[in-house]
Amino acid sequence: MSGGRRKxxxxxxxxxxxxxxxxxxxxxxxxxxxxxxxxxxxxxxxxSRQVIAVVLGVxxxxxxxxxxLGIAGFCLINAGVLYLYFSNYLQIDEEEYGGTWxxxxxxxxxxxxxxxxxxxxxxxxxxYD
Amino acid sequence: xxxxxADTLLIVFxxxxxxxxxxxxTWVLVYRTDKYKRLKAEVEKQSKKLEKKKETITESAGxxxxxxxxxxxxxxxxxxxxxSMVRMKSMFAIGFCFTALMGMFNSIxxxxxxxxxxxxxxxxxxxxxxxxxxxxxTTDCSFIFLYILCxxxxxxxxxxxxxxxxxxxxxxxxxxxxxxxxxxxxAVRFLHCNCxxxxxxxxxxxxxxxxxIQEHK
Numbered sequence: 001m002s003g004g005r006r007k008x009x010x011x012x013x014x015x016x017x018x019x020x021x022x023x024x025x026x027x028x029x030x031x032x033x034x035x036x037x038x039x040x041x042x043x044x045x046x047x048s049r050q051v052i053a054v055v056l057g058v059x060x061x062x063x064x065x066x067x068x069l070g071i072a073g074f075c076l077i078n079a080g081v082l083y084l085y086f087s088n089y090l091q092i093d094e095e096e097y098g099g100t101w102x103x104x105x106x107x108x109x110x111x112x113x114x115x116x117x118x119x120x121x122x123x124x125x126x127x128y129d
Numbered sequence: 130x131x132x133x134x135a136d137t138l139l140i141v142f143x144x145x146x147x148x149x150x151x152x153x154x155t156w157v158l159v160y161r162t163d164k165y166k167r168l169k170a171e172v173e174k175q176s177k178k179l180e181k182k183k184e185t186i187t188e189s190a191g192x193x194x195x196x197x198x199x200x201x202x203x204x205x206x207x208x209x210x211x212x213s214m215v216r217m218k219s220m221f222a223i224g225f226c227f228t229a230l231m232g233m234f235n236s237i238x239x240x241x242x243x244x245x246x247x248x249x250x251x252x253x254x255x256x257x258x259x260x261x262x263x264x265x266x267t268t269d270c271s272f273i274f275l276y277i278l279c280x281x282x283x284x285x286x287x288x289x290x291x292x293x294x295x296x297x298x299x300x301x302x303x304x305x306x307x308x309x310x311x312x313x314x315x316a317v318r319f320l321h322c323n324c325x326x327x328x329x330x331x332x333x334x335x336x337x338x339x340x341x342i343q344e345h346k
Contacts, residue, residue, distance in 0.1 A: 050285070053282075060247070061247070064247055065247070066247045066248060067247070067248045067249070068248060070247060070248060071248060109281075110281065110282060110285055113278050113281035113282040114282035116278050116282075117141070117275075117278050117279050117282050119247055120137070120244050120245075120246060120247065120270065120275065120278070121137055121138075121141070121244070123245060123246075123247040124133065124134055124137050124244045124245045125134050125137075127245070128131075128133065128134075128245045
C-alpha cells in the first residue's frame with residue numbers, strides 16, 4: 001500500500017454479513033483514508049458496484065437504451081468508474097488485493113444481474129405498459 | 130397496470146419469497162444447530178491461528194515448525210469438510226423444495242410473456258429467455274429467465290448476517306442444478322426425438338450449470 005500519506009486510523013466496525021456501518025462510508029470519499037482491513041475495502045467495492053448497477057438500470061430503462069450498447073455501456077462504466085476510483089483517486093496498491101482483475105471481478109456478476117433486473121423492469125413498465 | 134408488468138412484479142416478489150424460504154430452511158436445518166455453530170467457531174479460530182503462524186514463519190524455519198503447520202492445515206481441512214457435510218442436509222432439502230416449486234411456477238407461467246427485454250439475447254440464451262413462449266419475438270421474456278436474474282441479484286440482500294452467504298448460495302445453486310438437469314434431460318430427449326442438432330442447446334445447459342455454480346464466492 002502506498003501509505004506515505006495515509007493516517008493511522010482505528011479499525012472500523014463491520015457487520016458479519018459484509019454490510020458496512022456508516023463510519024466506513026465516510027472514508028469512501030477521502031483519498032487519504034487508510035484501508036487496513038482488506039475485506040472492508042473489498043466490501044466497499046462490492047456494494048459500490050450494486051449502487052452503480054441500480055442507477056444505470058434505472059437510467060437505461062427510462063431513456064431507453066436498448067441492445068448490446070446498453071450492456072456494453074454498463075460493463076464499461078461499472079468497471080471503469082471503480083477502476084478510476086481505486087487506481088487514480090485512492091491510489092491503492094492493487095497487488096495487495098490480488099491484482100486489478102480481482103478488484104474488477106469483485107461483485108461484478110451480482111451487480112450485472114441486478115442491473116439487468118432493474119433495466120428490464122423499468123423498460124417494461126415505461127415503454128410497454 | 131398491464132398484465133405483463135403485473136407478472137414482472139409478481140416474479141420479483143416470488144423470487145424474494147423463495148430466497149427467504151431457502152434462507153429459512155437453511156437456518157432451521159443448519160444454522161441454529163449446535164454442531165454447526167461449534168464447527169464454524171472452530172474453523173474460524175483455526176484459520177486465524179494458521180494465518181498468524183504463516184505470517185511469523187520464515188524460510189529458514191525448522192522442519193518441526195513446517196510439520197506443525199501442515200498438521201494444522203490438515204485439521205482445518207477436516208473441519209471444513211465436516212462443515213460442508215452439515216450444510217449438505219439443507220442443500221438437499223432446498224433442492225427438493227425448489228424442484229417442486231419451480232415445476233409449479235413453470236406450469237403457471239407457461240406460455241406467458243412476463244417482461245420485454247431491452248435487448249436481443251444471444252442464441253444460446255434464447256433457449257432460456259424464450260422458453261415455452263410462442264412467436265418469434267426474441268425480446269419476449271419467459272418466467273425462468275427473469276426468475277434466475279432476480280434470484281441472482283436479490284439473494285445478497287436476504288442473507289442472514291453472520292451465517293455464511295456461501296452456504297445459502299450453494300444450496301440455491303444445487304436446487305437450480307436439479308431443475309436444470311431435469312429440464313436438460315427432457316430437452317435432450319425432445320431434441321433427440323426430433324433429430325435436431327444437440328450441441329448448441331447442450332452447451333447452453335452445461336454453461337448455465339457452470340455459471341450458476343461459479344457465480345459468487
